[in-house]
Amino acid sequence: MDATDAQILAALDLDARLSMSELARLVGMSAPSVSERVRRLEAGRVIRGFTVDVDTRAIGYQIRAMVRIRLERLIQERPEFVECDKITGDDPFLARLVVHTIEQMDDVLEALSEHAVTSTAVIKGTSVKRRLPPL
């Protein structure tokens, strides 16, 4: 990880579909060199993969919420939970929930409540969009 690798990661964070030749122009190197660096970043597990950033609202999921819960299995089995971390504290799991309507959110949480207590905070907006820490 040198300054050039940092430049490559920053550029790919903004647009992961940049061609190797465009990336090469950005960092001032030849395409084969940059291609080899990206390959090494993947092999070294610095780059875990490349993903698409989908606006779930644009496909009908109007409500997002953060849900704390004790039981992991319930989260993993429900595809409406799109992310879950194990954290310190009384309820060990914090999950991101995505649903079409408040009614659907209530359905999901009611179903969970039969097995575990949950604590829910509805997401009203995004203050900082996912970004890389300083490299």
Add this chain to the structure above:
Amino acid sequence: MDATDAQILAALDLDARLSMSELARLVGMSAPSVSERVRRLEAGRVIRGFTVDVDTRAIGYQIRAMVRIRLERLIQERPEFVECDKITGDDPFLARLVVHTIEQMDDVLEALSEHAVTSTAVIKGTSVKRRLPPL
């Protein structure tokens, strides 16, 4: 958004750098058709962009935490906060913090504590890796 678009999004979620011809093979269409569909998904703001999934641990950030706080500005200004949502509840912001050491985490939280009360939960692991909701 039809079944083909859903297939395209699912495939790009797994590997956003798939070539249009590979994507075309996967969904059983020609490359120009798939290319046009991806272009429309971007134009229609369903696809917000393409990003790289970087393992922050592999670049030295050993500690992750979720921090609740009242003040938004403090989060936006600190690049160690890599994500922040505005939520319902007493502390209106929930942010993801990434630091090298426990000492650095303490430094960041001490600095914040001069201006606002925070509540922190350290992340011990990931139970569900970021995924798309049902399409």
Add this chain to the structure above:
DNA sequence: AATGAAAGCTCTTAGAC
């Protein structure tokens, strides 16, 4: 580790259904 040149493949555009 990086470069330039060349072969092979991919993307995009154009035109037709």
Add this chain to the structure above:
DNA sequence: GTCTAAGAGCTTTCATT
């Protein structure tokens, strides 16, 4: 909205430094 065909551009390989 999708297809095929062809030209432009890209990625990859390899010899070289």
